[in-house]
Amino acid sequence: MTVTRFAPSPTGYIHVGNLRTALFNFLIARKQGGTFILRIDDTDPERSKEEYVDAIKQDLEWLGLTWDRVERQSDRLDRYADAADKYRDMGRFYEAFETPTELDLKRKKQLNMGKPPVYDRAALALSDDDKARLRTERGDGVWRFKLDQERIEWTDGILGDLSIDAASVSDPVLIRADGQVLYTLASVVDDTDMGVTHVVRGSDHVTNTATQIQMIHALGATAPAFAHHSLLTGPQGEALSKRLGTLSIRDLRARGIAPMALLSLMARLGSSQPVELRSSIDELIEGFDLSQFGSAPTKFDENDLLPLTAHVLQGTDYASVKDRIAAAGVPDDLAQAFWAVVRDNISVLDEVDGWWALMRDGADPLVDDEDADFIRAAMPMLPEEVDGDTWGQWTSAVKDATGRKGKGLFMPLRKAVTGRTNGPDMAALLPLLQVIKARTY
Structure with missing residues (x-):
């Protein structure tokens, strides 16, 4: 059976980069009728916060990405300790005592000599007396996994056949000096124990994957099928990492982005398939094909979410947004008519606030200098009682009185009444405006 996982660290809110990983693993599991595990990577007690655990679950639930177990x-931690003991027993785990400064000097020396900056395994030459002395002087050391210095090969689900020379990679630190288990060890043990069959993650983990394959094999297990998706950049190809804090799922939700707009974009972004708005997660599952994704950096522009969200809103019925419209202050007797008028003219749901403010309070008129006399003549012709026929009647009267027609007639009137150059059909909008006749033009 197919088993996948999403393993976020509860040290902050998940963002679009995390979502890409979560979504791919979710879709693979669901398409194969398998299991999707939400695995909270909370081995760092200082940085892990329960509020972020709750937030991760809330964001995934909002998106409809359900998990089978947590x-x-x-x-x-006991399982990680057992695995560490097993590595020690087979001579694949050793303690090292270099300080960060010493490691940095070693790397610089190797680079100056034209060699890869790989840990030199000096700790393997330490005697028991040397280790005892260093523990007294410096405290406990870190624990490194001793790699077999051979080529590590696998067929990646996105990148194809990969081969990494383990001699070009430092023996990974799996346990810090303070005893904290690091991701590499925890992930290997979990993937092995939980029978994870497929792992999709970012291409920045390729080297980690090579070391983890060796670690998994050392435990006598079979490695999952790995795939590494491209990393996201900004719309101009710039690094997105510094902006990910503003691209959290929570922030996108607060800005009114629709879940299916976000999922539809992320399920196709970076693939050879066009981005198409899907109406349900089942459609996403049916159309997902990991082999269609490439290795090139993938441009993400949050503005691409706006037209997708607009399409979602256009097909959204009143009942689904009733509470949000009430929160904007729209009276119950006007709410359905209000939604019918504005839903084709908003990109995100939060824009209902601005439209209701316009209808309730009016807007500063936009009147070009060349239209000032025209507007002064036209506004007194607007009937006191406004209904669905008023716009047609009013524009006909103004046309007869001024000789204006077409865009030269309609656009100045729209701008004077709404303060905007575009928006809903004026015939439907006029009856909802509350203050037109009270204005001075």
Whole structure:
């Protein structure tokens, strides 16, 4: 059976980069009728916060990405200790005591000599007395996994055949000096114990994957099928990492982005398939094909979410947005008519606030200098009682009186009444405006 996982760290809110990983693993599991595990990577007690665990679940639920079970790495520390003991017993785990400064000097020396900046395994030459002395002087050391210095090969689900020379990679640190288990060890043990069959993650993890394959094999297990998706950039190809804090799922939700707009974009972004708005997660599952994705950096522009969200809103019925419209202050007797008028003219749901403010309070008129006399002549012709026929009657009267027609007639009137150059059909909008006749033009 197919088993996938999403393993976020509860040290902050998940963002679009995290979502891409979560979504791919979710879709693979669902398409194969398998299991999708939400695995909370909370082995760092200082940075992990329960509020972020709750937030991660809330964001995934909002998107409709349901999980089959939750695992917490903080509950599995005994299993990681067991795996560490097993590595020690087979001579694949050793303690190292270099300080960060010493490691940095070693890397610089290797680079100056034209060599890869790989840990030199000096700790392997330490005697028991040396280790005891260093523990006294410096405290406990870190624990490194001893890689077999051979080529590590696998067929990646996106990148194709990959081969990494383990001699060009430092023996990974799996346990810090303070005893904290690091991601690499926890992930290997979890993937092995939980029978994870497929892992999709960012291409920045390719080297980690190579080391983890060796670690998994050392435990006598079979490695999952790995795939590494491209990393996101900004719309101009700029690094997105510094902006990810403003691209959290929570912030996009607060800005009124529709869940299916976000999912539809992320399920196709970076693939050879066109981005198409889907109406349900089932449609996303049916159309998902990991082989269609490429390795090139993928441009993400949050503005691309706006037309997709607008399409979602155009097909959204009043009942689904009733509470949000009430929160904007729209009276119950006007709410349905209000939604019918504005839903084709908003990109995100939060824009209902601005439209209701316009209808309730009016807007500063936009009157070009060349239209000033025209507007002064036209406004007194607007009937006191306004209904669905008023716009047609009013524009006909103004046309007869001024000789204006077409865009030269309609646009100045729209701008004078709404303060905007575009918007809903004026015949439907006029009856909802509350203050037109009270204005001075």
